[in-house]
Amino acid sequence: xxxxxxxxxxxxxxxxxxxxxxxxxxxxxxxxxxxxxxxxxxxxxxxxxxxxxxxxxxxxxxxxxxxxxxxxxxxxxxxxxxxxxxxxxxxxxxxxxxxxxxxxxxxxxxxxx
Amino acid sequence: xxxxxxxxxxxxxxxxxxxxxxxxxxxxxxxxxxxxxxxxxxxxxxxxxxxxxxxxxxxxxxxxxxxxxxxxxxxxxxxxxxxxxxxxxxxxxxxxxxxxxxxxxxxxxxxxxx
Numbered sequence: 001x002x003x004x005x006x007x008x009x010x011x012x013x014x015x016x017x018x019x020x021x022x023x024x025x026x027x028x029x030x031x032x033x034x035x036x037x038x039x040x041x042x043x044x045x046x047x048x049x050x051x052x053x054x055x056x057x058x059x060x061x062x063x064x065x066x067x068x069x070x071x072x073x074x075x076x077x078x079x080x081x082x083x084x085x086x087x088x089x090x091x092x093x094x095x096x097x098x099x100x101x102x103x104x105x106x107x108x109x110x111x112x113x
Numbered sequence: 114x115x116x117x118x119x120x121x122x123x124x125x126x127x128x129x130x131x132x133x134x135x136x137x138x139x140x141x142x143x144x145x146x147x148x149x150x151x152x153x154x155x156x157x158x159x160x161x162x163x164x165x166x167x168x169x170x171x172x173x174x175x176x177x178x179x180x181x182x183x184x185x186x187x188x189x190x191x192x193x194x195x196x197x198x199x200x201x202x203x204x205x206x207x208x209x210x211x212x213x214x215x216x217x218x219x220x221x222x223x224x225x226x227x
Contacts, residue, residue, distance in 0.1 A: 031213060042117075042203055042217035043157075050212065058214065090156060094213040100145060100164055102213055104156040 004105035023091030031094040119218035136204030
């Protein structure tokens with residue numbers, strides 16, 4: 001158990017509304033990631049962070065922004081949700097060095113109507 | 114940039130039979146390779162990884178995979194599957210340059226039948 005929680009776990013929202021998803025870790029890992037999972041696409045990287053206030057874009061970053069003001073929290077914001085952003089969102093943390101593994105949170109199921 | 118191909122979207126197999134899930138990757142740089150398993154309505158769990166060294170790696174739940182650099186493959190195998198192995202399996206790759214950004218395949222649904 002890598003101590004990763006995501007909130008909310010489920011959310012239904014309307015097109016055009018802002019949405020923020022939260023990822024919280026308890027083990028002080030430097031690297032954190034946001035992925036989305038869609039049928040037929042596997043998981044795709046949205047944004048990642050390599051430290052407080054240090055973030056970068058992933059493969060599918062359009063329409064998303066992130067913030068990391070504390071080591072333990074990584075926020076994903078949809079400024080104006082669209083139906084194409086209906087997905088399951090996973091947060092992950094990475095242990096680097098010799099172990100070099102990535103651990104995933106339980107996911108947030110977001111539906112945009 | 115890397116890419117991962119999992120040609121089999123679904124693999125049905127009878128319990129106690131062997132299974133192989135195929136994974137091929139494309140990359141212009143050195144890579145690390147991973148297999149993850151996802152049970153229904155859960156997050157992803159790491160099965161095994163290849164970073165360096167022996168090309169045959171063993172993971173949890175009796176799974177193993179072999180890295181073949183010439184064929185750019187990292188196929189997952191289990192000699193005898195159990196009904197509890199029914200899940201979706203994802204192959205993933207990252208470059209060795211740092212950051213551990215994973216590129217995933219589209220997944221293979223393994224269905225074990227009695």
